[in-house]
Amino acid sequence: MKKVNSNSRRDFMKFLGLGSLATVVPTVSSAETIPHVVVVGGGFAGATCAKYLKMWGGSSIDVTVIEANSTYVSPILSNLVLNGQKTTSDLSFTYGSYSSKYGINMVHSTVNAVDKTNQTLTLANGNTVNYDKLVLAPGIDFMKTNDYDISKVPHAWKAGEQTNLLKAQIDAMNDGDTFTMTIPAAPYRCPPGPYERACVVADYLKNTKGHTNSKVVVLDANAKIIVEEETFGAKFSEYGVEYKPSTTVTNVDDTSKTVTYIEAGSSKTLASTVLNVIPNQKAASVIFTAGVNSGNWAPINPLSYESVLASGIYVIGDSQATGQPKAGHIGNSEAKVCADAILRTLSGTALYASPKTNSACYSPTSATEASWLTGVFKYDADTQTMVASNTAAGASSTANYPKMFNWSGNLFADTFA
Amino acid sequence: MKVHNKLFLTGYSLSLCLALVGCGGGSSSTTVEDTNTSIATILPLSYTADAGRLLGSQCAQCHGTNGVSVNSWDSIAGENDLADEIFDDEPIMTAQAHGYTAEEITLIGNWLKTLSKTED
Structure with a gap:
């Protein structure tokens, strides 16, 4: 259930620009509510997970994304900024229409503390957010x-x-x-x-x-x-x-x-x-704050992406510790398995027993050529890991170059639009 | 004090209305006082799991959400002959296709048929 203390509720209204006009605290004593899933991180994994939770879960679920930045700049294709084929604004995504289209609450802040017992996050903006399920999709940090x-x-x-x-x-x-x-x-x-x-x-x-x-x-x-x-x-x-x-x-x-x-x-x-x-690189800091790391990364159950160290907390994208590559396309892929698993769990349905994910990417090798790499990953029940079931690569060519933008265009839209 | 989600959303909607009324009526502030609320219980989530949709959602990275492409790559919503198409396509598609079982492709194909076709 989503539990918001009165201060954070007022702050949230202020955030929406309503605080100065009206402060409304509802007077109700009935006791039914809908589950609240909080997703930390609005990159390829996090944005996809929140979108699919709402697309598949509809009004029976409430979803909040906590993301530090109001604009996300895609690392995918960003090498083409270096040679002037793209600009960072070409690769920038905002969350306004995305969040209103799917009914996602966007909060632009970062997480200072995770209280796993009370299922509460403390944010850098001072607010407290309660969650029923927590999805961590924070990406990476550097080890200089x-x-x-x-x-x-x-x-x-x-x-x-x-x-x-x-x-x-x-x-x-x-x-x-x-x-x-x-x-x-x-x-x-x-x-x-x-x-x-x-x-x-x-x-x-x-x-x-x-x-x-x-x-x-x-x-x-x-x-x-x-x-x-x-x-x-x-x-x-x-x-x-x-x-x-x-x-x-x-x-x-x-x-x-x-x-x-x-x-x-x-x-x-x-x-x-x-x-x-x-x-x-290592998992981003909130993974360590939440105590769901083992070494530098976060071990998870690939059927759900739920942490093996903390129930109700899920880790998707670059921070998780499966052998799957750390990249935007497969982060999007993992997010859908995770969203489905959370919805199944909240509705008392068994997890899907044989999920598949995939990775694909086009790599520019010049201003006119690109190569590609792809793989399908399947769940292996014996080892309880994701294993590559098919991988292939395509040589650098000018024919691949425009296809790269078809790939990225649909990937970007499937994530942020 | 704990307020659960439904209340939160109601409060938000109500505050929007009051804010508008407040502006129209020349009133600058409206406050409704809080009372105690009981601890909420989670409503059972209504969710129909669909293996074909879950597997088929993995096509969306390249072919668009719910099979609707935003560019010149194929939309696959309403696709009728998935198994034939994916094994006789660009090498990157064929490589992907070989990663799925016949049963999985049938599940995905059956789901895609339920989606509105957007183009021929």
Whole structure:
């Protein structure tokens, strides 16, 4: 049941712009209500989950999304901002029509505390929100090697201001300057993304800017290109990308623009005109606040995405600990299984015993070409895990480039519209 | 004090009405005092689980919510011959199709047939 204390109710009305006009506290003593599901995070996983909860649950369920930002900038396609094919405003989504279309309560704040006993969240805006079921879809946080200024050494791995910062730095490069990026150890958000970025930037510098003397260096924490190895390997050769696998970043200096790393047992320091360090990643902080992590990620039951550590709390998207990739498309996919599972549970229906999810993505490799990668994941009852039942990849081609926007267009609409 | 959802929504709707009345009538503020409410119980949720819909919702990432595409990729709402189409399509579609059993494809196909066709 949704229990809102009188202060937070008034605050909510103020939020709606009604507080100064009328304060109404209803006088009722009957005792029936409808379940309240609170979704923390309005990205691909969270926004999809809230939408499908309302689409399938209708007026028999109340759904609130708690999201820090009033505008979401999609990381998907954001590498195309770097080469000028898209802008961050092209990739921006707001929640106004989305929330009114589906009847979702939007609250723009963050969670300070999770009281699992009383099923209450305390928000940074001071309000308290009660939940019957809690869905956490907060994405990722970074594990930086040391304290440095990300406005000087951007990660650009959460899209928006960071993406534009990196673009400005790339555009300020002169011929002969070096662009160095680091790839985090798996698992991290969007497995093809860093390789895609190296290709897009190398193509942009060489073929658009005419910087034939510039160099792109990639320091990969992984032992090899972890997805689409053939595609990205061939593009690295074509562009002359200097690729160094099995490198561990140990220090980043934002003043000298240097990165120190270990390669084959020895420490090396590399200076670069532009330094794009994508740090190692872990579940976002609310996962730790809620105490539903085991190590860096949140273990869940793949039939429902309910935490194995706390009943009534569900984790979807990049923070969850299944072997499924961490990415927007499959976050959307997981969200539907979770929404159905919550509705089944609230109505006393058994969980669907053999859910499937899928992952698909198109990766730009230049301003005119893209490749693709896809997979279906099925529930394996013996191991109680999601396993890849079919994966495939498509080589980089100009034919794939426009298809990339069909894919992203429907994915964006299925999530935010 | 705990107020459950139905009350919350009622209060919200009521406040909207009063706010409008308040403006029209020149009154700047209206306050209704609180009284005690009892602890609420959750109403049983009305939900009809549908395996075909759950599986078929996984098509929406590429083909649109409820099978209605927003661009030139195929809308699949009202699709009548799903099994034939998905195995003889773009490689990315065929790769996906091989990840599903014949029974699952039948479930998805039966659900898609219930959706309004938006284009031929």
